[in-house]
Amino acid sequence: MTLKIIGGLLVISASGLLGLLFSNRLSLRYRELEKLRRLMQMLETEVTYGATPLPAALCSISKKSEGLISNFFINISKCLSERSFYTVREAWNESSELILTQSSLKKADIELIKSFGNILGSSDREDQKKHFQLFYLQLKHQEDAAIEEIKRSAKMYRSLGFLLGIAVFVVFA
């Protein structure tokens, strides 16, 4: 009897945790998008006001933060300083593939970030500023979509996890 209860608790908690995991992934995505925006704003300041070259600029903004997104920038900065690639775009893409795919960001977010790497550092300050503004707009869309999804699905995943656990327990025990 107690074995049944223990087994049941295990199943319910496992399934519940799975639900929590899914739910958290959504809120994590939102937080990462927010962090990305803040770091990009810092990068914009470095680029448009300070005219700091990219390796130094990326290094300094990544020092002001930590986590996956920060690692992303450090990686690019290192690649550029070592001259392992001939263009920013290659270093940027490689870093995206390596690091961003491990984050909670969706494919659409990663594609957006990759597309920014195409134009970074390849035009004058005014032009770069415009590109930054465009990026913020697109990022805002993604952020809004992320919030929507959280509102819709976070609770759902949580409940789903526990309820399915209970259902399995009831059916099989």
Place this chain on the structure above:
Amino acid sequence: MDVDLIFKIAAIGIVIAVLNRVLNQSGREEMAMMTTLAGVVVVLMMIISLISNLFNSVRTMFHL
């Protein structure tokens, strides 16, 4: 025919009802419908042996 089965069916019923509500609320109405269907199927499967017994006994009773 034990009481356990009745409790189980009741529990599944409650779970399905809550699942239905949650899924409807988050907009996934098709999923809600599917879980209801699944719940009905599961309950049916649980009592299928009882139903076959019922039919057997009705058959024997009326062929008597």
Place this chain on the structure above:
Amino acid sequence: MKDDIKILEVLEYLPKHISAMIMKLPEKVLTDMEEIRLRLTKPICLSGSGAEIFIAGQDGSYLVNEDDLKCALQLICNYSMYSVEEELRNGFITINGGHRVGLCGRTVVDNGKVKTLKDISYMNFRVAKQIIGASDKIIEHLIRSPDSIYNTLIISPPQCGKTTLLRDLVRTLSDGRKDMLFKGMKISLVDERSEIAACSMGIPKNDVGIRTDVLDGCPKAEGIIMMIRSMSPDIVATDEIGRTEDADAITAAVNAGVNVITTIHGSNITDFIKKQDLNRIQKGVFERYVEQKKWRRNS
């Protein structure tokens, strides 16, 4: 060898396959090299000490393609075109080590002024070399007394080594010459294009003397005024004056009792006199003129 190292500094800014080809050349050639030219769809040309070499690839000459130029450009501007806007407008970028990379292509003009360069198809890497002792021959003519010199103008056509000369002059005057009983003077160096001192992260790569203060990357006119006010120099040194503002700044310096050493493009003194923008200083400012002719580098 110190000269060798200079070449390596420049080669870092070229695409890897091109710098590999250049490194295969004999050491003597590398040390003599003064210019590396990349021209679109033409072979790579190296020149130095009057000799010219075209680089050969696997079959015949290696022709420079668009990608090579794009890569080189990215490397030169440190992947950040926005950080070299001003320099693009002037047509050349100074890279680490004080080497100047001249760029040529299509200009974008805005209101009659050159806004920027695009479609760059021609690049000229000029290797900067510090020659210690370049000014030995002329220095005795420039010293007036143990603690002052004559205001000097060096007139020279391009590529004759006037920057090298100026650099050595600054170094000597700053350190002082025991044999001439000249104790060093405080020099303020306004290094607009980071060529003379070749500062990198604030540290001069070239030896410009122990009593020299370097203002890196500052436009000459403002720089001279700033240095006079803040660093109380005995001498102000700068390179390639040409505009009215430069002339005004120099006049201000001389009026403040500061000696001036500078350079200008031209073949001889008459060229200098002809320049209208500088008529403020044509009379009475410079007491010594150094003319340089095109010379072959002697070993």
